[in-house]
Every structure is written in C-alpha cells, then in structure tokens.
Amino acid sequence: GQNIDQPTEMTATEGAIVQINCTYQTSGFNGLFWYQQHAGEAPTFLSYNVLDGLEEKGRFSSFLSRSKGYSYLLLKELQMKDSASYLCAVSDSNYQLIWGAGTKLIIKP
Amino acid sequence: GAVVSQHPSWVICKSGTSVKIECRSLDFQATTMFWYRQFPKQSLMLMATSNEGSKATYEQGVEKDKFLINHASLTLSTLTVTSAHPEDSSFYICSALTSGGPSYNEQFFGPGTRLTVL
Numbered sequence: 001g002q003n004i005d006q007p008t009e010m011t012a013t014e015g016a017i018v019q020i021n022c023t024y025q026t027s028g029f030n031g032l033f034w035y036q037q038h039a040g041e042a043p044t045f046l047s048y049n050v051l052d053g054l055e056e057k058g059r060f061s062s063f064l065s066r067s068k069g070y071s072y073l074l075l076k077e078l079q080m081k082d083s084a085s086y087l088c089a090v091s092d093s094n095y096q097l098i099w100g101a102g103t104k105l106i107i108k109p
Numbered sequence: 110g111a112v113v114s115q116h117p118s119w120v121i122c123k124s125g126t127s128v129k130i131e132c133r134s135l136d137f138q139a140t141t142m143f144w145y146r147q148f149p150k151q152s153l154m155l156m157a158t159s160n161e162g163s164k165a166t167y168e169q170g171v172e173k174d175k176f177l178i179n180h181a182s183l184t185l186s187t188l189t190v191t192s193a194h195p196e197d198s199s200f201y202i203c204s205a206l207t208s209g210g211p212s213y214n215e216q217f218f219g220p221g222t223r224l225t226v227l
Contacts, residue, residue, distance in 0.1 A: 033215075042202050042218040043153070087152060095206070097143075097216060101152040 002026045004100035006088050011106045012078055020073045020086050020103045028093025034062050034073045035087040037102065043087055046073070075105075083107045111137045113205050115219035122193055123227055130188045130222045132203030138183035139205035143216065144176075147200045159186045193226045200224075 003025045012018040024032070031050035035043035049055055049064035049071060061074040073086055088100040112135040122128050132142055140161045145153040157178050158166045165178035177189040186205075190197055200223055204216040 040200075040221075040223075042221040044218070045215065048215065096155065096158065099152045099155075 002090075002092065002098050004088055004090060004098055006086075006100040006103045008101070009104045009106065011108060012075075014078055014080060014107055014109050016078050017074065017076050018078060018105065020075075020088075020105070022071045022073070022088035022100055024069050024071070024088070024090045024098070024100075026090045026092045026098050029066065030091035030093065030095055032062075032064055032071050033089045033091065033097065034060075034071075035089065037085045037087055039084075046086075078107050080107050080109070111135075111205070111207050111217040113203065113217045113219040115201075115203055115222050117222060118220060119223040119225075121225045121227065124194055125192055127189055127191045128193055128224060130190075130201055130203075130224075132186045132188070132205070132219050134184045134205040134207075134217070137205070137207050139186075139207060140183060141206040142180060142186040143204045143206070144178060144186075144188050145202045145204070147202060147221075153202065156188075190224065193224070195226045198224055198226045 006022045033048050034046040036046050037043040047062035049062050054063045059076045064071045085102040085104050087102045089097040114133045116131045142159045144156045146156050147153050155168050156171045159178045159180040161180045161183050167173045175191055180186040200221050202221040203219045206216055
C-alpha cells in the first residue's frame with residue numbers, strides 16, 4: 001500500500017530552527033511536495049523535490065533522498081506566523097498526490 | 110502563480126438539500142481538477158479526480174451518486190453534494206493540475222468551501 005509518515009506535532013521556539021521529517025512508500029514517484037496549511041485555510045505550496053538533494057528557498061529548505069524514501073523540511077529563523085500544519089505529499093505514478101497526515105508546528109515565544 | 114477560486118467560501122444548509130460548489134482556474138486551463146475533503150484535524154482526503162469532458166474517477170468509499178462532479182470546461186469543475194446530511198459537513202477543497210514546467214505537474218489549490226449541514 002501507499003504510506004506517508006510524518007510526526008503529528010512539533011514544538012519549537014521563535015528564532016530557532018526546526019526540521020520536519022517525512023518518510024514515504026508509494027507506487028511510483030513523480031516528486032515530493034511540502035505544503036503549509038493554516039487552520040481553516042487551503043494548503044499553500046512551499047517546495048518541490050524530484051531529485052536527491054537540498055532545495056533552498058529563503059528561510060525554508062527541503063531535502064530528498066529517493067533511495068531512502070525520505071524527505072525533510074527545514075525552517076530557519078522561526079517566526080510566530082510559521083505556526084501551522086505542514087503537509088508532505090508525494091506525486092505517484094499517475095501524478096496523484098498521496099498526502100501525509102500533516103505535522104502541527106507550534107512556535108513558542 | 111496560478112489562481113484557483115472556489116464559490117461559495119462557506120455555506121450552511123438544511124439536511125436533505127443539495128449544495129453546489131464551483132471551482133475555477135482563473136488564469137490557466139486545467140484538464141484535470143481534484144476534489145478533496147478535510148475533516149477537522151485530519152489531512153486532505155482525495156474524493157475524486159475530474160477530467161474535462163469525461164466522467165470523474167471516484168476514490169474508494171466515495172459515493173458518486175451523492176457527490177456529483179461536472180467538469181464541463183477547461184476552467185470550471187463543480188461538485189454537488191446531493192441530499193446533504195450533517196455527516197457531510199466538512200471543508201471541501203479543489204485543486205487544478207497545471208504543467209509547471211518540464212519536470213513536474215503542480216496542483217494549485219482553491220481557498221476551500223466550508224459546508225455545514227444542519
């Protein structure tokens with residue numbers, strides 16, 4: 001079956017760095033997405049990885065290892081507005097997104 | 110990036126009535142749109158894949174006669190919840206698939222529709 005695993009909840013301090021991990025097992029692979037979702041809102045796109053390695057975009061970076069079925073999202077210089085759920089999703093062989101359950105990130109002052 | 114709109118953004122209806130939700134891609138054509146449902150504190154659950162000009166493909170456990178999907182044009186897909194019941198109350202989100210370049214197809218999400226069935 002297809003499976004995406006990520007921690008349910010994480011807590012970090014404002015100004016710090018946090019890494020959210022995601023492991024996956026899917027039928028086919030056409031890339032991995034990270035989305036941010038604030039409560040009551042639709043997800044917003046953060047990053048896309050299809051090749052191994054690190055993609056950096058401002059305060060956010062995303063890493064992929066296809067051989068390990070593993071990705072992480074790294075958030076630096078955390079701000080209170082980063083409090084949200086972070087969803088890992090894998091595009092399978094049919095370009096359909098398989099979603100993780102999301103990681104709720106709580107930022108404390 | 111590409112913009113997807115949904116209408117209405119929220120709706121309250123009585124049990125037994127039908128509700129139509131529209132999903133539009135505003136600045137691009139989308140041959141494929143997806144409909145998701147999200148219950149509180151849960152991740153998105155794919156309900157169906159909507160392809161322009163053909164019948165939608167429903168995920169297992171989703172009743173196609175209850176959730177009617179029409180993708181009549183390259184910029185519009187509609188989801189009709191027929192004979193809605195309180196358990197259908199949820200956050201419904203659509204997304205549209207676009208070719209973002211040579212390496213991937215990205216889904217752009219609508220803002221979602223909050224349905225409350227009394």
